[in-house]
Amino acid sequence: MKELRPRGGKRTRVTSRRGVFNPEDNTRVKHTRLGVWDLYEEKEPELASIPGSSRLERFLSLKQSIPYLWMMLKDIGRIKSCWMLLMCYGVLVFVGSLIPALSIWYKGKMLKIVEMAVETRTVDKNILLNTTLGSIGCSLATRIISIAKNKVQRPLQTRLRRHYVSHIFRARARLDVPTFDDPAVQRQLDSVSSIGNTTVAWQTVNLVTSLGGVVIKVVSQVAVLAGVLSSQPDGVLLAVLSILPGLLQYFSSDPLGFKGIGVWAATTKNEHYIRIEGLKHVVSFPEHRQELVAGNMMSFILAMFSDATLHVGDYMNNFWQSVNDYNMHTFSFTSLLKDMSEHLPQLAFVLRAIHQPTSIPVSVASLSLIRENASDLSWMLFRFVEQTGSIADQLGTIRKLYEIRNIPNKVVDGTEPFPEDETKMKREGVGLEFRNVSFTYPGGNDYALRDVSFKMHPGQLCVIVGENGSGKSTILKLCVRLYDPQQGEILLDGRNIRELKLDDLRNAMSVLFQNFTHFPLSIRDNIILGNPSLASDDAKIRLAAELGGSTNFIERLPEGFDTYLDRPVQDLYSGLPEGTKTLFGRPVDYQGVRSAGGMASGTTGLSGGQMQRLALSRMFMRSFVSDDSQVGLLLFDEPSASLDPTAEHDLFRRLRELRGNKTMIFSSHRFGNLTRHADMILYMSDSRIVESGTHEELLKREGDYARIWMLQAQAFL
Template sequence: MYGRRRTRRPPRKGNFNPEDEKNVKHTKIGVWDLYEEKQPELERVPLLKRLNVEHYLEMYNTLPFVWRMMKDIGSMRSCWFYMGAFLLVELVSSLIPALSLWYSGQLLQIVQTAVDQRTVDKKLLLHVAVGRFVCTIATQLCSHSKSRLSRPLIFRIRQFYSVRIFRTIARLDVPTFDDAGIQRQFEQVFAGDSRSSVAWEVIRMAINISTTTIQLLSQLSVLATVLKGQRDGTLLALLCFSRSLFDWVQYQPKMPLVWAATTRNEDYLKMEGLKKTVSTNLHRQEMVAGGMWEHMHAHYSKCSELLGEDAAGFWPLYNVFSTRFQWSTLIKQPFKELPQIVFTLRAVQYPSSIPLSLASLNLITQTATTFSHTLFNLFSQTGSVADSFATIRQLYEIMEVPNRIADGDIPFPENTRSLQYGIAVEFRNVSFRYPECEEYALRNVSFKIEQGQLCVIVGRNGSGKSTILKLIARLYDPEEGQILIDGRDIKALKLADLRRAMAVLFQDYTHFPLSIKDNIGLGDPAHAEDEDRIEQAAVLGGAAEFIEKLPDQYDTYLKRPVGDVYSTLSEGTKTIFGRPVNYQGIRGIGNMKGNETTSLSGGQMQRIALSRTFMRTLDDEQKVGLLLFDEPSASLDPTAEHDLFERLRRLRGQKTMIFSTHRFGNLTRHADLILYMNDSLIIEEGTHADLIKADGEYARLWNLQAQAFLS
């Protein structure tokens, strides 16, 4: 609601707090302020810092969640077969480099024999050539096999977690879903398409780490065997691997596990706000009608000029900041040249050993390069695995986040037939504030609506009318007081039963990114596929007439959830040969639409929402005893509003109806109870005749509206 102020609550114990200067390092990066949790004492030891101890400890703590993930994957059809086959192929693939290195050693032995004895073992040479060829073919076959085996694995894992994730998100109630902390967890765990494949990424990286370790150990053992007995072999190996060691010492560990960045630069905030304003169609009408674009352009240019190089997002600026010159890089190149220098000196001293030394140097250099690359991949993968393990933990933790609105255990109602006579609703000294808001939306509100009564809640916008309906639907629980439904505490009733017994239309209704048919049908999930009921509900909601005029009628999407994909050439531009780019022909044959949004008026949108509410009232078996309508005629013209009220009165029968509005219309004359609200309080209550006779605030506003029509 407008006018609410968000309170700033002190951080809970254990949470990351950027204001705690003792534990936080602050760095200014352009317009951004980076706050990093200071590393633990262990991490300040240079060697331990390189090893990134905290990430390994994090991996250890998340192992129970990884084990749970493996059990879930094991329950999937044929997953263990594909997993075992994939692991076997990976194992074979990790041993091939060592085998290839062994053949290189054999080739080195052939060179040694040729130098010493002036003869070549042709049989051994052929064996080595065939072996190296087989290694190359085996590498390609393993790569192809891994690709083929991973496809069904990825599909099954993605499908399994996609369904689990959908359930996790869909089951959350309003206050839990709106919590900023929960939203941040969603952004981290469920970001993009990776949200369904994070399990596969963990498996793949874990297998890669295992096979990479095997690959490194096997290569080192083979290399030691090959170089055994070679003159200066050990020295050349140490010199070649010294560069890898130097690179590892130079390696900068990643950012700490806990960090946050924010910007408070007014120019940058304004610049980004202007960019988003002109980039969507949401504000286009007001921009064009108000002639705002030149003013916006001038301010955007001014902000851009003032900020200069600092006008960028966090990651681009951080990448520039973290790429700094280091003096140690100046001595990196000489390490690379040391093996060649030693080789040259030995060649002068022992000219006859040049072919052998050159072959040894080439073999060691290639192996050292491969080893260095593999080792760095291993370190980077362990860091990525730590992050992925943490994501797995967050995934399973968020799957078990309890809803803040606790379910009751008493079935409702005891007798389903009693719903046809309505539901009694009573508020006893109810006070309520929306989460993280300081001002009360309701203050000490008390009233009672008997079974079958028509209650109209009137008052200005922001007075608390909508909040009463949300509390009755138990989207929230009051901070103080008690709500009774048919004489029982609303918190004790089963939520599913309670909500099944009512039909609700909120003022801030939304339309789902589905077809009109689905938008209406979901009003009654039990009959969401019944097209006859859907069409009947559309008639009651006043939407049938305009829906049937649409090209796709009830199959029309208000906004398609999946857009068409086009080539990179934009429509209206020209090709390199000057031919205009036009997609009309392709769209016509493919039955695609240029505009993927169906434009409807506010009144038409509201009629679809009304139809969804009426959908639930059509069920003869599933009785509805309480109808809640929050400003249902706000976007309707007077004729449509009158027709709606007449339909509501006829359909209500003996059911209880609560109707909120800021208009004093015809419905108030027929109300059994009127609650007049102002500033979160119920100021007056009674029938229309009683309130007019009392000559209070309700009567004054009624007369004001009446005079507007009569004058």
Template sequence: MGGGCSGIKRLPAPRLNAHPAKMSTRLHPKSEKRALGDNDSTKRKSDLAKEFKHIKAGIWDVYEQIPHSKFSIDIPWISGLTHNLEIVEDLPFFWRMLKDVTKIKWFWYHLSLFILVKILSSLLPAVALWFTSHYLTVIRVAMDERRLDKELLIFASTGRICCTAFEAFLKYLEEQLQVPLDLIMKEHLDKVVVNVKASLDVPTFDDRVVKGRLESATGGGGGPDSSSAWGSISIMISLFASAARLLTGFGVLAKVIGSQQDGVYFAILHLGQELSKVFLEPGWGFPRAYAWVAITDNKHYVKLSGLEQLVRNSEHKQEIVAGNLAESIKGAHNQAYNHVSGKCAPWYTMLSSSRRSALQYLAYTLAPKSVEEWAEVAYLLKSAAHPETIPTCLATIRLVQETNRGFIGELWTIFYQARSIREKFHQIRELYEIQEIQNKVPDGKISFPEDSHSLASGITVEFRNVSFRYPGKADFALRDVSFKIDKGQLCVIVGTNGSGKSTMLKLILRLYDPTEGTIFVNGHNIKTLKLFDLRESMAVLFQDYTHFPLTVKDNIALGDPQNAHDETRVREAARLGGAEEFIDKMSEGFDTNAKTESGMQIDRDLFREAIGRVGNEDTVKLSGGQLQRLAVSRMFMRAVLSGEERVGLLLFDEPSAALDPTAEHDLFSRIRKLRGEKTMIFSSHRIGQLTKPADLILYMDDSKVLESGTHIELMAEGGKYAELWNLQAQAFL
């Protein structure tokens, strides 16, 4: 999830990612049976509790398993800093992002406070150094006048304590301010990515170049990395703050030791040996977590995550485009965000490890230490001519050492931040560039239909010499196809697998445009019609239908987003699709989440025993037939319950492939009742209950329409259709 420490190389830690799902709070009864006795079980749980750390963060319960291991190490080199000059090309996109987020409520308020806190924090080290310098005066007075200046000592000590307390307070404020700022950035970028992905058409979304750009812009995880956005702003502020901290610190130190003999030379020499560590140190170490589990029961976040998965996966794209769901998804995403805004801070675990060789360790330890020791000896020998100044010199040495180490820490911070800022700026650029991606299927200009009442009796569809091949493919999926389906007619397309039946339906929906030829809808060239209007007048059930990563209710309701909140319509659609009965048997009914995601496999038993739950172990597993019934219900929600004048064409691609005979009979019985009210086109490699009453049958093979006519006509011809009919009929003789 999110979080980290700047300057440490990020490596993916082994993890179980179970966040976008509602978790069960108790185990399955069988898993609660243990061979351990009650006392042993209690002791076991007590021991396990020490192995896990629980963090409550907003809507999340995060459990970390931390092993007993030594610190790991990693080295950040300065050699790559020259590449940061390339961020000049990315700066316009950074400013564009800054302008966008400054329009968000409360952003300027939080950002102004954050800048103020950083400015005050940058001045504190210099103030603390100024108070520390008074100790030198106290020592000098004690040596020269043989008295202790108590007032000055108390003043210096009190000042240092106040600086420490104020620094801690500012650090706390900084951490508190970063959370809302990071969430504001995440919300903005999440909306950008969802809007872009939801708006892309099928060929554009499937394009390898476009996919590469989307993965690069979102970090390969499907969603944007908010740390890149907020991190870029934070780093810019921190760089100026670090520079101010260094300059003010150097200024105070120079003034403090400038009056002492050879004090400046010693400070420079000591600073040099500290800088040598930058080139010799093999790395810094931090403890790491071995695995973590993040759990949330927040239904709004579950839906939010599901919607983001919905636009992320290409398997859902054609249904989103064909169903005109883009605006509904955007609206639902915004609405879900309104419920969890400010509560869903991300978490992730960083892991960094490396090894030190004996030679590296010796070089890192011995060389700088030798320089430091000889510098101190030389400085003290120089002061030996004036023994009364030796105590002051010793105090000066300590002051210089502490101050220089603080300077080096600031330099390390600057190096780390400068190294990462180019990557963050470049990702911001990519996030904005993907908004300029143009769809491969251009929109038309003519509204459809001209008269809304004209859809009451169906839609006319005509193919004239249509040929098509999928992008990047050499072979044609359709070759010189011509036919016409009049309003209210029932057309059944039959033939072998891969003959082009499904492709024909996709062209009617304008998921793709023909390579050659023209398609007409109600006499209009399909390319001249507005895409939204065209798809709004149709309902489709794909052969490769998908189950959206949302609740059962949302899966059905998205068939008609305008009436998605009408539970009566949703239930009626489920009844028509044959899904109501098995939905009611689920523990959570229509609110069941039947699809979740999980991360890497870890020791689930260990986590389960420690925290009581891991993942969505009680998730309902739906059969192929049940999933198809949900898809059919979604189609009925759109085609039947949305109103007769809204949808005039129904497209079915293998609608009963996963249904049992009874369910298939019920489905076709309901569909036949719509005959005459809507134009219906069925695609199937099986000849079933619909071909006999069909007004038009198209038999396809090898991407061509070989035969067309009614059942009686084609049987009389004795061609391929008749052969297929007789072949399948033999199974029932």
């Protein structure tokens, strides 16, 4: 039986037991609700066997980081109820830090009682009773404060997480393509994002309060202990029942009892949480960045994210965070018994002192009290030194957290609005001109474009042809300002595109890239992103799907337009019985279970052609479905690469019928029916334009274009 360890350090085992695990069988399966997650456990699971200078440099950086700490405190103050929760948490830490000193004081009172009993053979029972009850009360108060801290900590930590998840989300979403692709920027983002199950803000709050608590504990305990022992000879403190706390510690467990052992499965059906995870993928993964930027989708993406987080509220946790929260904030009676049992040795000492006051040497009791508290004080001092050394590091992390929102984009926004006449642009299209444009991709050495010049009049159809890697796609990327050229100018209606507002520029264009992306959202959301203003218009969404040729296969999917192309929140499950073929309505990926601990892929399995049709549907949604479309320039990069000949023919026919007078550019390495209708053909080779003209003009020249045209035509003869 092989053991696996998924995220969070939890253990799970791959079982080979036959049968079927059915989450809906409530006679054999226990269901627990954990926030947005549903956990299903078999009621009788098979349990597993139980078996110097560098520091100074960090402190010198404090001066630069402290303003960011103040910035964080102001941010926390603006979060609803956070200051109140933070103050409550601080008060609880303060009071809890004084209780150990109070406990020592009561123990000192016990020593005095023993000393009096040895000397006078009498015991004041009222003082003894009050002291004993006080010690027990300290233990109960510690437990109550711990529970109260957890109750306050949960909403405080969750609200901090929600705020700073949004903070990081916005910081990622605003980056343009070259900035986002910069490895240094990625490292900066990862340094504040990959922090396990917590946030930088909560780490800071926890560090500061912990340090304050340690200082209070050490000072108060040392003061009380010195006062108690200053007038006491050596004494003894019996520990007859000292083994009992250890046994209770051994048998105590988390209230949920879930350790990832045995047969279990977990899923979430919360559509808002699933959408949040999908949107986080959208802004985090490079394959989506081009369309996000070129399609001006950021505002709508941010609005979707904000709306989803409001619906999810305080339950925006992954599965293991939800398990930890459940365990942490649920009362455990066994833990309470364990804490109380730690005082049984002291109680035994008291009872013995009542009946045989002369039998207990006070000096041994004093020595025992010293030893009992010396180890705690030593540990706290060590912990204080350790945490103090990490203050500079923590403040440095806060600094990074706030610096990410000011990372400058490499593509600088323009200041001039565009177009001057929107009606004319939609009616006639726009003119496009490249003047001696040269460009090299970031980190590259070779030219992607070299001294490229051409001019298109409004409403023209241009086809750029040539070998793969000749620079065709780069022209389209420069048009939409994913990158800026190192040399030359690009003009739109005679105006340098660097001077135009990026939002206006990209609103005037629609781009379908060769390496198009599908977002880890539903098919409906993928199409909506073409034109977010039509998000509630189902008729327009279906029309876009029909124009893109995707309606037929979408309607055959089990969830239709609500199908997720790549489910961003994966199901989790243990090793399942071999007869379990489906779970939560999705096929079980047994290979994933055996090799990686059990996460279903959740992908739809659509073909490349079907995925391209979805991308086309999004383009139609942006460019043609709405009468209010602002698009005047259509850019297509190998739009039929994954389509069969019939679908390709239908696509080009539909585009010619719908485009009206919009300016249109295609890039392709295949010559065909489209080039016959082109007003201009640009033939590229080795990053340059080597021929330009109409189809008939280029055939007459008998150059490279004519040669390749004849090669492709002969394949059909």
